[in-house]
Amino acid sequence: MRDALTGLGVSPGRTAGPAFRMAAPPTLPDTVPAVADVEAEKTLATKALTQVSSVLEELAARVDGEAAEVLATEAMMAADKTLADAVAAAVAGGRPAPWAIADAIGAQQETFTQLGGYFAERAADLADIRDRAVAHLLDEPMPGLPVPGRPYVLTADDLSPADTALLDPNSVLAIVTRRGGPTSHTAILARARGLPAVVGCAGILDVEDGAAVSVDGTTGEVTEIDESEVDGVREAAARERERLAALTGPGRTADGHAVPLVLNVGGVADVVADAEGVGLFRTEFLFLGRTSAPSVAEQERAYAELFGALGGRKVVVRTLDAGADKPLPFLGLAAEENPALGVRGLRVARAHPEVLAEQLEAIARAANATAADVWVMAPMVATTAEAEEFAAAVRTAGLPVAGAMIEVPAAALRANKLLEVVDFVSIGTNDLSQYTLAADRMNGDLADLLDPWQPAVLELVASCADAGRSTHKPVGVCGEAAGDPLLALVLVGMGVTSLSMSAPSVPAVRAMLAAHTLAECEHLARLALDAPDAVAARQAVAAATNG
Incomplete structure (x- = not known):
């Protein structure tokens, strides 16, 4: 067995099979013709x-x-x-x-x-x-995905959204790319399909087509193996999937402490029948590619479709998370030198309060027309004043439950004050990691800093959970950290009250929680918080759960 290549595991699961590389697109000829007309x-x-x-x-x-x-x-x-x-x-x-x-x-x-x-x-x-x-x-075809005639591991420098969105999970066993980050489209869509995926894997393009590899989308390890080992890896992975699928019901620890496992969704197609609810409904899909904002009636229809599919279950709606870093033409916002620190999320309402007001009206109408338990939260909240103003707007619209996302350290540090004016908070660990460590989440060279196991990030999460306990209000996590089975134990041990993730991540998290008591989770949380760095935190918790 050869040395493992290591990247960033962005979609959990393990499999093995022959690697086949995505073909390169057509290239321009060396000779540039003159322009006649x-x-x-x-x-x-x-x-x-x-x-x-x-x-x-x-x-x-x-x-x-x-x-x-x-x-x-x-x-x-x-x-x-x-x-x-x-x-x-x-x-x-x-x-x-x-x-x-x-x-x-x-x-x-x-x-x-x-x-x-x-x-x-x-x-x-x-x-x-x-x-x-x-x-x-050039009148040349765009190369499609490889068609080797057998299930394979797709390798590429990077994948386009179209390639990733349209791949067949019956043919593609896993995805490994040389570039990309945890919030790239490859990562997002791989998680949605339940495909193991590793990004930022240097050296993957040196693996020859047809060579057998094992892929671990949790640890980020990709290893060339003998062909004779492939079936064993896949059979073990299949047994593990069957074991996880056999465990059903709501999320809870071994001693019965309830931890709702809810979904991150972009629309009704992402909802699965046995979901406990939705912890993050991203509403951006309705606003994309438009020169004018969708009407209240159009929004109401879209929201009601999702709410209706959930029956009486809870759905947490995130208001429009757009702005300079997610440009929408109809907003007419000015270009910014540093959009990650600019007008985005709730801050858009400073320039366009009518967009938020109309969205809240549409959400309220849809909520009144269905049986769903609708909660609403704002993205990119930084101050108590912002949270208080948003909560007032939510209640004015006739919606009873208002919350705030914790994505910046300022909000995490003042979570106790935020929870005095809102009904709940939900922690977005992707942005919280980026802002806490001052590390761009697409910079592969800084992947170690973007690890949600970083003690600084965990301390901020723990601080929010403490604020929730003292105010007797819910504190959820809706970032990708919630879908990490091992980290889920730590989050619950800190006092996080719900975990929201993509549907394919739920079985493994449910099984991990069911195998540990709340007291054990609290012990694991202390181990993680006491660790000097992210690697040590993960290793300490892994060792304790295996022991």
Whole structure:
């Protein structure tokens, strides 16, 4: 057995199989032809981008939930006027349509990467738009996913949203990419499909096509193995999945302490029948790719569809989490040098209070028309005054339960004060890690700092849980940390009252909780908090649970 490659495990599970690499897209010829007719060349470029946008919209219509949201966003980017203007300028400067598109998108990618955060994550989307447009103009097909005729592990430098959204889980066993981060589209969509996935895995492209590999989406380890070992790994993984599936019912510890395991969803397609409820309903999908805000009636219909599917179960709705780092054209917000620290989430209401007011009205109407237990929370809350103003707006709209997301250290440090004015808080560990450690969540070189096991992050979570206990109010976690079975024990031991995750993560977390008492969870939390670093915290808890 060879030495393991190590990346960032972003979707749990273990499997094995032959590795096959995603084919490279068409490339531009070395010789650049002269432009004979500038206007004709501009028309060719415009038609290519329009065609790409149309194809992506058609693909979005074929899928649901997060996949549809991702593809709709990419379609909007392909149709963006800023990109079209940049391409036209490049053509006017003497570049043929394919080269003009590549130049314009290359410049945008560089800008997005420098901005970091959400923009850096969109660099892969821009690459997909470029490749599709270039393939169209060169009259060459875009390469699809490998078709080796047997189940395989997909390896790639990175994957486009379209590739990830449309892959067949019956053919693809796992995904391993050289680039990407925990909030990349590859990670998000792999989790939604229950596929083990590892990103940021240096050296994966050196693995030859057909070579057998084992993939652990929890630890991030990818190891070349003998072909004879593949069946054993997959059989052991299948037995583990069967064991987890056999354990049903609500989340609780071995001694009966209830811990609701609820879902992170983008729409009704992400809801599973036996879910205890929804802990994070992302509402951005309804606002993407639009030049004007959706009407109250349109929003009401969309919300009522999800609420109706949940019956009387709880659903926590996050109000629009958009702004400069998730640009929506109709908002008309100015560009910012550092969007991660700018006008996003609840801060958008400073410039557009009507968007929040209309969304709350639509949520209230949908809640009144269904039996769901509807709670509402605001993203990017930093101060008690913001939380208090939001809670007043929620109650004015006729909604009884108002909460705040804890994503920045300021909110975590003052959680006790926030809980004096709101009914609950929900911790978004992805952004909390980024802001606490001052580490861009798309920077693969800083993956160790983005680890939710970092003691500084755990201390902030524990502080929030303490505030919940003292005020007798719920404190949930809706970041990806909630779906880590081992870390779930620590969070419960700290006093977190609910865990929200993607549906495929629930069985493993449920089983882990059922195997440990609340007292054991509290002991594990102390071990993690006392550890000097993230690696030591994880190792200490793992050793204690195995012992």
